[in-house]
Amino acid sequence: MIQLDNVSKSFGSGKTVVSNVSFTVNEGEIMVLLGTSGSGKTTTLRMINRLTDPSSGSIYVNGTSVTTQQPETLRRGIGYVLQNNGLFPHYTVAENIAIVPELSNWDKKRITDRTAVLMEKLHLAADEYLHVYPHQLSGGQQQRVGLARALAADPPVLLMDEPFGALDPVTRASIRKEFRNLDELRSKTVIIVTHDVQEAFELGTYICLMDKGIVQQVGTPAELLFSPANDFVHAFFEEQRLLLELKALKLTTIRQWLNNTTHENATLNGNNSCWEALEQTTEHDIVTVQFEDKISTINTNALMDAVKQYKHGLL
Ligand SMILES: Nc1ncnc2c1ncn2[C@@H]1O[C@H](COP(=O)(O)OP(=O)(O)OP(=O)(O)O)[C@@H](O)[C@H]1O
Numbered sequence: 326m327i328q329l330d331n332v333s334k335s336f337g338s339g340k341t342v343v344s345n346v347s348f349t350v351n352e353g354e355i356m357v358l359l360g361t362s363g364s365g366k367t368t369t370l371r372m373i374n375r376l377t378d379p380s381s382g383s384i385y386v387n388g389t390s391v392t393t394q395q396p397e398t399l400r401r402g403i404g405y406v407l408q409n410n411g412l413f414p415h416y417t418v419a420e421n422i423a424i425v426p427e428l429s430n431w432d433k434k435r436i437t438d439r440t441a442v443l444m445e446k447l448h449l450a451a452d453e454y455l456h457v458y459p460h461q462l463s464g465g466q467q468q469r470v471g472l473a474r475a476l477a478a479d480p481p482v483l484l485m486d487e488p489f490g491a492l493d494p495v496t497r498a499s500i501r502k503e504f505r506n507l508d509e510l511r512s513k514t515v516i517i518v519t520h521d522v523q524e525a526f527e528l529g530t531y532i533c534l535m536d537k538g539i540v541q542q543v544g545t546p547a548e549l550l551f552s553p554a555n556d557f558v559h560a561f562f563e564e565q566r567l568l569l570e571l572k573a574l575k576l577t578t579i580r581q582w583l584n585n586t587t588h589e590n591a592t593l594n595g596n597n598s599c600w601e602a603l604e605q606t607t608e609h610d611i612v613t614v615q616f617e618d619k620i621s622t623i624n625t626n627a628l629m630d631a632v633k634q635y636k637h638g639l640l
Pocket of ligand 1: 342366
């Protein structure tokens with residue numbers, strides 16, 4: 326768990342770049358720090374692992390104030406992923422992944438086994454890539470190794486600063502999908518900095534939207550879209566509103582407007598987003614959704630009609 330209580334940061338010149346930020350992220354949740362350039366996202370993240378210290382306020386990681394811990398001890402429990410992967414160029418993939426387990430004195434077999442598990446989960450063929458150097462990998466592969474390194478010692482907390490920012494859109498979308506499906510995340514508290522709105526909606530349990538160092542709203546993606554706290558929040562999502570609405574809305578939210586059939590072999594469930602359903606109806610015309618209390622078959626029109634009716638109910 327990570328908790329920020331009224332955290333502020335001013336640099337030497339006296340300019341306050343983070344102002345009274347408060348939020349809590351629990352185990353199994355992802356908080357996305359989203360905002361315009363210079364809004365204080367990275368500074369907020371760096372205060373959590375003490376790369377910089379707050380000017381005022383408190384930060385707790387798993388119930389302990391970060392300022393009462395030695396930075397090195399604190400950071401051993403925190404996986405950190407950066408945009409440019411931060412891999413050591415003269416270490417092989419295996420050596421890069423092993424850094425924190427080595428520092429924690431794991432025995433060789435445990436390190437080898439853990440590395441093999443992570444390579445498989447992150448779709449890196451061990452026989453091909455284990456003993457090569459970072460410059461011999463593509464950007465996407467390097468980012469996967471960076472992620473494996475951050476996860477290696479199974480830290481309870483993961484901080485990620487624009488982790489997919491340097492990748493092309495196609496690679497970015499596929500790594501993002503793999504990341505979201507990692508079973509490792511269920512037991513971790515994760516904070517991701519991004520300025521990519523779609524990424525925030527795909528990954529965030531919650532989004533903390535910042536502007537000029539001030540939190541404008543913290544909430545689920547759907548809350549920010551459908552109940553914006555102010556004009557800034559409303560305007561921030563305007564350009565991509567329909568796409569974001571489909572990503573933020575789960576099928577279960579619109580199920581009362583979907584039919585009831587006895588069809589079997591459902592491919593989707595209520596937790597899938599309307600966007601995921603749209604991707605499938607575009608490809609297959611008709612898809613089946615298993616809800617807790619019923620099964621529905623939908624096509625694109627039925628889906629979009631149900632979304633429209635849900636939105637009409639909000640007016
Ligand atoms: N070490 C520093 N000394 C002085 N000012 C700093 C320092 N680090 C950051 N800042 C300033 O703090 C403000 C917030 O920067 P920060 O990197 O946290 O924003 P950000 O939202 O992550 O932006 P971006 O998306 O562009 O990375 C900026 O105006 C930046 O110039």
